[in-house]
Amino acid sequence: MQQPIGTKTASRKNGVLLFRKEAPFAAKPSGALPAPAPEAAKDPAWPSPDSGKSPDRASGKQQPAPRARVSKSAAKSAPAASEAPARATRAASPASAKAARTAAIKRVYAGRQKQTQRKRRQRAGGAAGARGTSRQALGPAIRRKLPAAAEAPIAKPPMAPIAPAAAAFPQRAPQPQPAAAGEPLVSVIIPVMNERRTIGRVIDEARRVHPNTEVIVVANGSTDGSADIARRKGVRVLAFAEPLGHDVGRAVGAKAARGGALLFIDGDMIIAAAQLKPFVQSVLRGEADVALNDYSGPTNKAVVHSVVLAKYALNALLGRPDLQGTSMTAVPHAVSRRALEAIGADALAVPPLAHAKAVRLGFAVKAVKHINVGKLNLLRKQRERTNPLERLIVGDHLEAIDWLARQTDDRGGYGDTERKREFAR
Amino acid sequence: MSIRRNAASARRPGRSGYGGSLQFEYAAGFADASALLRSGPAPAGPDAKLRMNEHWTRRCLRGARTRRGEHAQLRGRAYADGFAAGLHLPKGAWLPVALTKSAAAVVLAGSRTRLEAVQQLLRLPLQEIVVVLEDGGEEAFTRLRSLPEITIVHTRERLGADVGRTVGARMTDAELILFADGETPVPAERLAGLLEEVQAGSDLALADVGGQLGAFRGWDDAARIRAFMNWSLGRPELHANSVAVLPHAWTRQGMERVGLAQLAVPAMAQRAAIGLQLRIRCLPMHAARKGGALNGNAGGTATATTGARLSAGDHIEALRAAMRENGARLALPDQVRRRFAAEGGGT
Incomplete structure (x- = not known):
């Protein structure tokens, strides 16, 4: 059940081009296609969008990728071929030489056309607008990374059967973490929401972090086919029809992860595997339970961003001013299984809370390597201007302080016995 | 020319x-x-x-x-x-401030009190100067006694950080109360600015420490925590300025709304002042660098580390007090997360 790439807006010319390139695949018996299994079959433990809420999703299809991708991605990724004819039929009508081939495919996929048209009508009003600019701006980047995307299905690793994240790792940091038989050593968790432009390359880099790595993509509220790109890469995809909210994907991914070291990265930020390795390595070697990005944000000014302020303040309140502005709020960071089990996977949904728990429960929390995510994050910053996350994140820090106080006393464990309050009454 | x-x-x-x-x-x-x-x-x-x-x-x-x-x-x-x-009196001592209300000063002093700090206050038109001397010893007491026109509250034991503020405030009934540090002399001209501010209608006039702190990377932890609390309570423009820093000035009305007992824990007083929506003004003390440094921790008597620990505890206490009223996230709710998904509920 794959995506008709470019069904929405592809021009006639594009349609023809698309059809011509798809033809060799389409001409084969459909069974020969490496058509991906429906998601539910792949990962029954997780709800699939097929159980969908919106009419859009009832068909089990992702939204089509925009035109910019069509020319190359459709040509090279086999599953995309399945949906192409819907477009191709119309496109082929003037080019009578191709009519015969068109008709053959038309028979096979006739049923799909109706659905596609319905979807097209539904989408007519929306989309495109907000993302249009950045898509164009990133056009070259997309094209550059496509060959890699196309090769991926070939290099696809066999999918390991899903086991519950159990006590597969009796060894605990700070000992090095060996892999149990058949279990991955490293889990890379990538929450994704409409990050089609980058997700493919992010997955490629994530795979290279360690030879024994599982990559878990938590696609939530993605309507741009991000999940499909991930699935085509052969990684585990936990798909949710609706957005789970900021950072909840991390918690969901962590629950499903089986590795001894969990690396958290973002789907919209391409960081080279070489840069990611130190985080994983320091956890695997037992040097740290929580390996943080040594990035504190811009602080060479009198008034800093509220999130930077909150991170510094939380670390100071936790008695770890040496951590400066580093935090589990920022990616990339790696967490050992031992730490994960103690702080609880659900706490990862509120990263400052997880951070406070990790520090307070005595785990080795260290800033391992500096990656300037502020620089890599420019595009997202722009998005935040309309949908500010700062209030959410500062609120998270307050929640962490609340937890801290509830663990100890109203003063967070900082007594003031020296203060003779009776004189002040 | x-x-x-x-x-x-x-x-x-x-x-x-x-x-x-x-x-x-x-x-x-x-x-x-x-x-x-x-x-x-x-x-x-x-x-x-x-x-x-x-x-x-x-x-x-x-x-x-x-x-x-x-x-x-x-x-x-x-x-x-x-x-x-x-009046045939010596010149050069007085600094008048146009005040229609009575004013007093509370000086928090310890054994390292410097007379200049009090002498600067003597230049101001204050009804009363209350020096709270905690565990100052005979020597400090004798030195202070040499000054005219001041009231000394001398305790043999330490009251502990900032309790002296409440004790001193209870000693006076003036309408405007200036809190000053006995160990760091601040020129009367700058203290006069604080009095002018509360006279002009603010409930609380704070010294703006922004100029002294400089770039954020050089701030001390206490300043970061102060700034974070102000931000969280919805007053980001206060930056790191707080009643935890001396000097500052209150009106009696503002002080009593906050509660005199609260003054003993500066962060609590700060929270209450913000929560009660008192009029808080920061006075740019741009010349502060020339004079003595403004003091960030309680009474200047605590060492840097104990001061930081105390400040951290005070601010957690204050934030907790705010959280009891407004919930753990104060005015910053989380409306986007589907946390049940993280807890295993799925969609």
Whole structure:
């Protein structure tokens, strides 16, 4: 059940081009296609969008990728071929030489056309607008990374059967973490929401972090086919029809992860595997339970961003001013299984809370390597201007302080016995 | 060129030592004092200072000139000198502040108290100066006793950080209360600014420490925590300024709404002041670097680390107090997360 790439807006010319390139695949018996299994079959433990809420999703299809991708991605990724004819039929009508081939495919996929048209009508009003600019701006980047995307299905690793994240790792940091038989050593968790432009390359880099790595993509509220790109890469995809909210994907991914070291990265930020390795390595070697990005944000000014302020303040309140502005709020960071089990996977949904728990429960929390995510994050910053996350994140820090106080006393464990309050009454 | 023009147009400094428009102020002060002498017996000691300030205040109100700012202070000094000369008292001591309300100062002192800190306060038109001397020892006590016109509260044991603030505040019934540190002298001109601010209608006037802190990377932890609390409570423009920092000034009304007992835990007082929506103003103490450093921790008696720990505890306590009223996230709710998904609920 794959995506008709470019069904929405592809021009006639594009349609023809698309059809011509798809033809060799389409001409084969459909069974020969490496058509991906429906998601539910792949990962029954997780709800699939097929159980969908919106009419859009009832068909089990992702939204089509925009035109910019069509020319190359459709040509090279086999599953995309399945949906192409819907477009191709119309496109082929003037080019009578191709009519015969068109008709053959038309028979096979006739049923799909109706659905596609319905979807097209539904989408007519929306989309495109907000993302249009950045898509164009990133056009070259997309094209550059496509060959890699196309090769991926070939290099696809066999999918390991899903086991519950159990006590597969009796060894605990700070000992090095060996892999149990058949279990991955490293889990890379990538929450994704409409990050089609980058997700493919992010997955490629994530795979290279360690030879024994599982990559878990938590696609939530993605309507741009991000999940499909991930699935085509052969990684585990936990798909949710609706957005789970900021950072909840991390918690969901962590629950499903089986590795001894969990690396958290973002789907919209391409960081080279070489840069990611130190985080994983320091956890695997037992040097740290929580390996943080040594990035504190811009602080060479009198008034800093509220999130930077909150991170510094939380670390100071936790008695770890040496951590400066580093935090589990920022990616990339790696967490050992031992730490994960103690702080609880659900706490990862509120990263400052997880951070406070990790520090307070005595785990080795260290800033391992500096990656300037502020620089890599420019595009997202722009998005935040309309949908500010700062209030959410500062609120998270307050929640962490609340937890801290509830663990100890109203003063967070900082007594003031020296203060003779009776004189002040 | 300019010198010649000044010499031609403005009055040269005469015996008063003041030239230009300040000479008028001096003369006015002298005339007011002479009139006072003619009408009755000469006031003495602190009374003379307060009478002078009364006349200065009246003059300011009548004249409707700028009553605040640096030039106003210069004119005030000229007037005060003239007034002192009229009463045959030594010049150069007083700094008048146009106040229609009574003012007092509470000085938090320890064994390392410096007399200059109190001497600067003596220049101001304060009804009363209460020095809370905690565990100061005989030597510090004797030194302070040498100063006239002050009330000393001497305790043998330490009251602990900032409890002296409450104790001192209870000792006075003035309408404006200035809290100052006994170990860090701050020039009277800057303290006068705080008094002017609360006189002008603010409930709480804070010293703006922004200039001293500089870039964020150089801030101390206590300052970061203070700034974070202000931000969380919805007053980001206060930056790292807080009642935890001395000096600052309260109105009695504001102080009583917050509760005198709260003053013992500065962060609690700060939270209450923000929560009660008191009018808080920060006074840019741009010249503060020239004088003594403003003191960030309680009474200046605690060492840096214990001060930081105390400050951290105070702010957690204050945030917790706010959380009890408004929930753990205060006014920053989380409306986007589907946390049940993280807890295993799925979609």
